[in-house]
Amino acid sequence: xxxFLTEQQRTMKSLARRIAEEKILPIRAELDEKEExxxxxxxxxxxxxxxxxxxxxxxxxxxxxCFELALVVEELSRVCSGVAVVYAASALGSFTLMGYGTEAQxxxxxxxxxxxxxxxxxxxxxxxxxxxxxxxxxxxxxxDGGYLLNGTKQFITNGGDAxxxxxxxxxxxxxxxxxxxxxxxxxxTPGFSFGKKERKMGIRAxxxxxxxxxxxxxxxENLIGKPGRGFIxxxxxxxxxxxxxxxxxxxVAQGALEAALGYTxxxxxxxxxxxxxxxxxxxxxxxxxxxxxxxxxxxxxARTVDSGVYDYTETSAMAKVFASDVAMxxxxxAVQICGGxxxxxxxxxxxxxxxxxxxxxxxGSNQVLRNAIANDLRKRKART
Amino acid sequence: xxxxxxxxxxxxxxxVKIDPQTNNLIxxxxxxxxxxxxxxxxxxxxxxxxxxxxxxxxxxxGPPQAEQxxxxxxxxxxxxxxxxxxxxxxxxDTWSTAYTLAAAINKLGQYDIVICGRxxxxxxxxxxxxxxxxMLGIPLVAYVSRIEEITDRQIxxxxxxxxxxxxxxxxxPAVITVTKExxxxxxxxxxxxxxxxxxxxxxxxxxxxxIDPNKVGLSGSxxxxxxxxxxxxxxxxxxxxxxLTDQVDRLVDKLKAAGLV
Numbered sequence: 043x044x045x046f047l048t049e050q051q052r053t054m055k056s057l058a059r060r061i062a063e064e065k066i067l068p069i070r071a072e073l074d075e076k077e078e079x080x081x082x083x084x085x086x087x088x089x090x091x092x093x094x095x096x097x098x099x100x101x102x103x104x105x106x107x108c109f110e111l112a113l114v115v116e117e118l119s120r121v122c123s124g125v126a127v128v129y130a131a132s133a134l135g136s137f138t139l140m141g142y143g144t145e146a147q148x149x150x151x152x153x154x155x156x157x158x159x160x161x162x163x164x165x166x167x168x169x170x171x172x173x174x175x176x177x178x179x180x181x182x183x184x185x186d187g188g189y190l191l192n193g194t195k196q197f198i199t200n201g202g203d204a205x206x207x208x209x210x211x212x213x214x215x216x217x218x219x220x221x222x223x224x225x226x227x228x229x230x231t232p233g234f235s236f237g238k239k240e241r242k243m244g245i246r247a248x249x250x251x252x253x254x255x256x257x258x259x260x261x262x263e264n265l266i267g268k269p270g271r272g273f274i275x276x277x278x279x280x281x282x283x284x285x286x287x288x289x290x291x292x293x294v295a296q297g298a299l300e301a302a303l304g305y306t307x308x309x310x311x312x313x314x315x316x317x318x319x320x321x322x323x324x325x326x327x328x329x330x331x332x333x334x335x336x337x338x339x340x341x342x343x344a345r346t347v348d349s350g351v352y353d354y355t356e357t358s359a360m361a362k363v364f365a366s367d368v369a370m371x372x373x374x375x376a377v378q379i380c381g382g383x384x385x386x387x388x389x390x391x392x393x394x395x396x397x398x399x400x401x402x403x404x405x406g407s408n409q410v411l412r413n414a415i416a417n418d419l420r421k422r423k424a425r426t
Numbered sequence: 427x428x429x430x431x432x433x434x435x436x437x438x439x440x441x442v443k444i445d446p447q448t449n450n451l452i453x454x455x456x457x458x459x460x461x462x463x464x465x466x467x468x469x470x471x472x473x474x475x476x477x478x479x480x481x482x483x484x485x486x487x488g489p490p491q492a493e494q495x496x497x498x499x500x501x502x503x504x505x506x507x508x509x510x511x512x513x514x515x516x517x518x519d520t521w522s523t524a525y526t527l528a529a530a531i532n533k534l535g536q537y538d539i540v541i542c543g544r545x546x547x548x549x550x551x552x553x554x555x556x557x558x559x560x561m562l563g564i565p566l567v568a569y570v571s572r573i574e575e576i577t578d579r580q581i582x583x584x585x586x587x588x589x590x591x592x593x594x595x596x597x598x599p600a601v602i603t604v605t606k607e608x609x610x611x612x613x614x615x616x617x618x619x620x621x622x623x624x625x626x627x628x629x630x631x632x633x634x635x636x637i638d639p640n641k642v643g644l645s646g647s648x649x650x651x652x653x654x655x656x657x658x659x660x661x662x663x664x665x666x667x668x669x670l671t672d673q674v675d676r677l678v679d680k681l682k683a684a685g686l687v
Binding site for chain 1: 614
């Protein structure tokens, strides 16, 4: 399908593909097996200017938006979702700063994020606050010279490996979610340590860790936006980032489709390649249709986000939900038609199936997002 | 540190055909690439610049379409690139190629080190680098696998030889030819690609370099390719059959008869 990419977008996509195939493909099984943070790959991505893609030009970026980010994430995820997530999580950790930060904050932090010298992370989830994000308990008490952070963040992508963290905490406990604020916290700040490193089913090259704050004093100038606006910023941020998760889902589904096609073309059963059997062709065709439909929706959503329209909650959620369900279905079917080989670790398909699952869960579970979409539908109906 | 890197555009395939008339490679219709060994030369040049400052200038003698390769070299870190192109350069052997490259380097003037790949994928001679050093009147170290130290005036390198390696010191300027062990070439960067798209690639002809047209191209070449052929197969395999112990006995007899055991 023709998506009418600009020359720059085509260059970003094709260079991301080249890095994925030349630098990530040879080590993806090892990264998955050892659950190792892919520093060498991150350096490759940084050297190729991939972290500049989503940063504005004024801060040494290339000025791309949600769509350009999606193109890169898709290509990385086509080969390894784990690496793609590390990359995308750094973007997620930078977006609040980019959208609401002061000029001084942006000057201070964005150039190092754009060069890839430093990674960012975003910290919202807590033990008691997953889908119910408003239930966070981490506090940021206003004291002389800044905010005193106390609490524990859970399941934080790039935790421990990122240098710059966007942390959502309550500056006014009495107001609940309306008392939440966003703070930039640098690794190494006294009182900021890392807890348990999680062992995961998929995206195992990425790190997922607890952030522990014990009387961690964050300077006042590290507050992003106004106090009490944290939750609204988070909602906006996640609307902006969801097409990226959709792109991750499209990438892994595309990878699974290609791997399944490659295998079923070669595998001879009943005297013919599997791919010539009608029952297998039916599944392959179904996979291809779903992948392309998901891609079209994700691209359209990302472009909508970049267009400057005010509200894209519904569009963005639709793209994430649809693409992630496609990824789960397509990777599962890919394992199925490749039979025993699909199930074995010698082939990439079982990894892809494990990697696909998270896309239905994080950045808003598909159930929560369907709920949000339905609410938007009802609100519109009520207005007319 | 002013670094000059010599690149050649070669066919990106090992399945090449020979023109029966000229005995040269048929290059049309084949996707061209940077000679793989030259990519290590370029990478090393860029690394020297990153370590010591200065700039990397890439030169290539070739047809107009070699401009694309020179653009690619800018995306990989070269600062500027010059194409040496003139219909008079066609059909050059290694001597007249080196002569042309030397003229371009002399025209560039200030340089501290010239880096070439150890040999090309197509011509395969490995002669241009050494000839270039001779014509420039500066030292040569061939088959360099590591630069151990480089200062304004001197370089210390490790060079590969059949039985191991030698460590050589040389004053600068000098020519080095490099092997693939020296580095892992980088991929292009997005900013590099943007720079390469807008780069101006000057084209120098023989007049601009002020060189004798009789010393370049086919007319300046001392060698002619007379014939290109596959060597005739002279060895023949014999397959022994029958019982295993019998086969072994016959094999031993044959080896004895041939005086091999």
